Amino acid sequence: MEDVLEIYKRPYNSAIPVVCMDEQPTQLIKETRRKIAVEPGKVERVDYEYERNGTAANFMFTEPLGSWRKVNVRPRKTSIDWAYEVKELLDKDYPDAERVILVCDNLNTHKVASFYEAFEPTEARRLVERLRYIIRPSMAVG
Numbered sequence: 546m547e548d549v550l551e552i553y554k555r556p557y558n559s560a561i562p563v564v565c566m567d568e569q570p571t572q573l574i575k576e577t578r579r580k581i582a583v584e585p586g587k588v589e590r591v592d593y594e595y596e597r598n599g600t601a602a603n604f605m606f607t608e609p610l611g612s613w614r615k616v617n618v619r620p621r622k623t624s625i626d627w628a629y630e631v632k633e634l635l636d637k638d639y640p641d642a643e644r645v646i647l648v649c650d651n652l653n654t655h656k657v658a659s660f661y662e663a664f665e666p667t668e669a670r671r672l673v674e675r676l677r678y679i680i681r682p683s684m685a686v687g
Contacts, residue, residue: 549681552646557610561677562642564634566649568622569603604630606638613638624654628663628672635675646677655680 552563574595581590602622607614615638619626631647639645649655657678660669 549648549679552648552679559611560643561646562608562611562639563646563648564606564608564639566631566634566647567605568650568652569605570622571601571603571618573598573601602626606630606634622654624656624659625663627654628659631660631676632664632672635672642675644675644677646679648679648681650681 555563575598577594577596578592581592583589599620602619604617604619604622604627605614606616617630617633619630634647635642635645655678657673660672663669664672
């Protein structure tokens, strides 16, 4: 945890930005009932029944000291999805950065090997060399 705290204490450096990354699953729903027409003098009535309509994965990135954030939504969360998200971060969001310090959770999809699953070895190595990967320790107790 000390490594993460030391990273957060650093002053802003646009050549080596500190970017935090997290994921959030989202349940997609669709309405199954029509709205009940509002009548004068009565409050709106809504039947909240819905049908599950799949899931999505939100990939969230923020650079607190740079006042920047973004969210990309994908149909799923795999190691390859993660690798493509980080590639976009490096190549599109921070193309001029010397290196990006990426702070994220210790999940099975967040690993350097994910780049080699998603890309040819030379491309994977290029991305890995531009990245300093910091894993936030688990918050689990015991």
